[in-house]
Amino acid sequence: MPFLQLANVRKLYPNAAAAAVENFSLDVEAGEFVSLLGPSGCGKTTTLRMIAGFETLTAGQIVMDGKAIEEMRPNQRNIGMVFQSYALFPNMTVADNIGFGLSVGGSAKAAIQQRVREMLALIKLEELGARYPYQLSGGQQQRVALARALAIRPKLLLLDEPLSALDAKIRVALRNDIRAIQRKLGITTLYVTHDQEEALSLSDRVVVMNHGLIEQVGNPFEIYNFPRTTYVAQFVGTLNLLDAVVVEPTAGSVQIQGQPAHTTSLAGCSQGEQIRLALRPELLALKSTGQADENRLAGVVETIAFLGAVVRIQVRVGEALLALDEFNNPQLAVPAVGSPVFVYFARSSCLKLL
Amino acid sequence: MAATHTPPARRRLTWLGLAPFFLFALFFIFLPSASLFVDSFRSPEGHFTLEHLGGLLQPPIPGSYALSIGVSAFTAVVGGLLGSLMAYALTAGNLPRWLRPLTLTFAGVASNFAGVPLAFAFISTLGRTGFVTALFQDLLGIDLYDAGFNLYSFLGLSVTYLYFQFPLMLLVMVPAIEGLKRSWREAAESLGATPTQYWMRVGIPILLPSLLGTVLLLFGNAFGAYATAYALTGGRLNLITIQIGAQIRGDVLRNPNLGYAMALGMVAIMAVTLLGYSWLQRLSERWLKDTR
Numbered sequence: 001m002p003f004l005q006l007a008n009v010r011k012l013y014p015n016a017a018a019a020a021v022e023n024f025s026l027d028v029e030a031g032e033f034v035s036l037l038g039p040s041g042c043g044k045t046t047t048l049r050m051i052a053g054f055e056t057l058t059a060g061q062i063v064m065d066g067k068a069i070e071e072m073r074p075n076q077r078n079i080g081m082v083f084q085s086y087a088l089f090p091n092m093t094v095a096d097n098i099g100f101g102l103s104v105g106g107s108a109k110a111a112i113q114q115r116v117r118e119m120l121a122l123i124k125l126e127e128l129g130a131r132y133p134y135q136l137s138g139g140q141q142q143r144v145a146l147a148r149a150l151a152i153r154p155k156l157l158l159l160d161e162p163l164s165a166l167d168a169k170i171r172v173a174l175r176n177d178i179r180a181i182q183r184k185l186g187i188t189t190l191y192v193t194h195d196q197e198e199a200l201s202l203s204d205r206v207v208v209m210n211h212g213l214i215e216q217v218g219n220p221f222e223i224y225n226f227p228r229t230t231y232v233a234q235f236v237g238t239l240n241l242l243d244a245v246v247v248e249p250t251a252g253s254v255q256i257q258g259q260p261a262h263t264t265s266l267a268g269c270s271q272g273e274q275i276r277l278a279l280r281p282e283l284l285a286l287k288s289t290g291q292a293d294e295n296r297l298a299g300v301v302e303t304i305a306f307l308g309a310v311v312r313i314q315v316r317v318g319e320a321l322l323a324l325d326e327f328n329n330p331q332l333a334v335p336a337v338g339s340p341v342f343v344y345f346a347r348s349s350c351l352k353l354l
Numbered sequence: 355m356a357a358t359h360t361p362p363a364r365r366r367l368t369w370l371g372l373a374p375f376f377l378f379a380l381f382f383i384f385l386p387s388a389s390l391f392v393d394s395f396r397s398p399e400g401h402f403t404l405e406h407l408g409g410l411l412q413p414p415i416p417g418s419y420a421l422s423i424g425v426s427a428f429t430a431v432v433g434g435l436l437g438s439l440m441a442y443a444l445t446a447g448n449l450p451r452w453l454r455p456l457t458l459t460f461a462g463v464a465s466n467f468a469g470v471p472l473a474f475a476f477i478s479t480l481g482r483t484g485f486v487t488a489l490f491q492d493l494l495g496i497d498l499y500d501a502g503f504n505l506y507s508f509l510g511l512s513v514t515y516l517y518f519q520f521p522l523m524l525l526v527m528v529p530a531i532e533g534l535k536r537s538w539r540e541a542a543e544s545l546g547a548t549p550t551q552y553w554m555r556v557g558i559p560i561l562l563p564s565l566l567g568t569v570l571l572l573f574g575n576a577f578g579a580y581a582t583a584y585a586l587t588g589g590r591l592n593l594i595t596i597q598i599g600a601q602i603r604g605d606v607l608r609n610p611n612l613g614y615a616m617a618l619g620m621v622a623i624m625a626v627t628l629l630g631y632s633w634l635q636r637l638s639e640r641w642l643k644d645t646r
Contacts, residue, residue: 053544074543074544075543075544075545075548077544078546079544080544081540085537087540087541089538089541089542089560090641091556100542100545100547100555101545104548134640134641145541148541149544
């Protein structure tokens with residue numbers, strides 16, 4: 001049985017035209033790290049807040065460790081939560097913040113002090129126990145918030161966009177720390193983010209949400225390489241979307257901007273059907289010749305952008321604009337803007353979207 | 355980051371904009387205070403003397419200070435309590451939305467309604483033949499004055515002062531309570547705290563500097579009041595402000611220099627009050643600095 005089960009969860013706010021979360025069902029195994037990914041307003045934070053007990057359910061059920069928890073008060077659920085805004089108590093020192101949960105739970109002073117020391121060591125801030133939150137940087141404050149949530153030995157850890165208020169460098173360092181700590185403690189974790197890179201790099205599984213609904217659940221590899229819908233494909237990573245016409249479904253042949261191509265994903269399509277294909281920029285290549293089974297589209301270079309490690313080249317193919325990425329290196333032969341080129345890609349890299 | 359450079363001419367114009375404030379402060383705060391200080395140490399003949407400061411220890415002046423401090427402290431604490439409870443009810447009490455602007459507008463007006471008009475308003479309502487006194491008598495059969503209430507007493511004056519004290523507390527505490535972040539309460543709850551534990555260990559301690567600071571502000575507000583008390587009690591209560599008025603105006607008593615020394619004593623008490631207020635405000639700001 002899964003450790004956490006959400007079954008047909010629905011949230012409709014009073015006077016709202018549409019539900020914030022609709023028919024949300026998800027099973028999370030013990031020790032798993034699952035991210036809820038989506039843009040603002042997609043219902044990911046509402047889902048997290050329903051699990052924490054800060055929002056009531058309009059319908060559905062939440063079961064944790066075999067017990068239905070949707071009727072429990074937040075302080076009875078034993079769920080640790082880390083907020084985007086840190087939410088450290090400004091009137092308490094770091095040590096008092098970390099020990100707060102144990103203190104209100106009636107633990108002995110010595111036990112609290114011991115646990116606070118353990119937590120400070122875990123977040124590598126042993127020397128800062130006597131400081132107040134205003135004396136810490138944003139990254140340090142969020143570490144303390146994580147330690148405070150973990151100090152009570154929660155059954156489940158919820159993180160609500162914990163890194164979005166931090167600058168890029170600290171964000172990357174802290175997300176690696178969060179994952180390392182989660183693995184070390186083996187705690188079941190639900191992580192809310194709108195940052196696809198964060199979700200893909202941290203998670204065992206990613207739940208992509210849109211307008212309160214689950215669009216796709218899968219591991220990062222599946223979500224990135226095999227997006228099921230246009231929405232997922234567009235939201236996760238950069239994507240080329242191409243309109244195509246099915247020529248021969250059994251042979252997988254299509255026409256893209258009047259040029260012949262092949263794909264391996266035409267199951268259920270009929271001849272003459274208008275479909276939409278997705279192509280990742282890194283799966284395209286500019287070459288003079290390719291292999292016989294590769295697709296080839298003729299086009300003209302429209303723009304070239306240096307993005308550091310990657311060079312992004314945009315090629316006009318008929319009315320469509322294809323973006324492709326080449327790894328930057330000093331020997332890279334970058335074509336001139338306006339020059340005619342051939343774009344090659346494997347048949348299997350061309351996905352038909354729902 | 356490079357510092358923003360403001361041309362000197364523009365900077366001079368900025369200072370010019372502040373000139374009215376500085377002129378006002380110079381003529382109505384600094385010069386009178388300096389004159390007060392100097393005159394407190396000057397005899398009627400113009401010589402230096404400590405006699406007036408010594409006079410502060412002579413009856414009835416210590417009693418007047420005590421009475422003023424008593425009335426101010428009482429109305430500050432009661433007004434602070436009432437104002438805080440009202441502010442809590444208004445911000446977290448799920449009251450109808452229209453009540454909030456209505457109450458705050460009333461509080462804005464009431465907190466500035468003082469002096470002779472306030473005194474006469476209370477005389478006509480809670481005086482011996484006042485409207486409310488008559489209502490109690492006619493509807494409930496209670497004679498407030500027989501029951502021990504007297505508008506012209508410590509209690510009566512305090513009730514009158516509370517009319518402007520608790521609305522001031524309300525005005526200051528509403529934004530302070532609204533400044534309590536929802537995520538603090540939720541973090542406390544997720545860590546296992548009950549609502550009482552949250553208030554006792556997080557909510558009230560965070561509000562405490564603002565709360566105590568505003569109580570000090572109320573204390574200062576009542577301590578300096580003169581016209582309300584004079585119009586209401588006509589000198590029956592020897593508040594320090596009434597004593598100063600008597601010494602300077604000189605209807606019966608006249609020793610302006612003693613009056614200046616008494617005023618200097620008031621300035622000292624007000625300075626301590628304001629320092630306390632300022633310290634508490636700084637503490638509150640420091641706690642909330644850079645904490646999201």
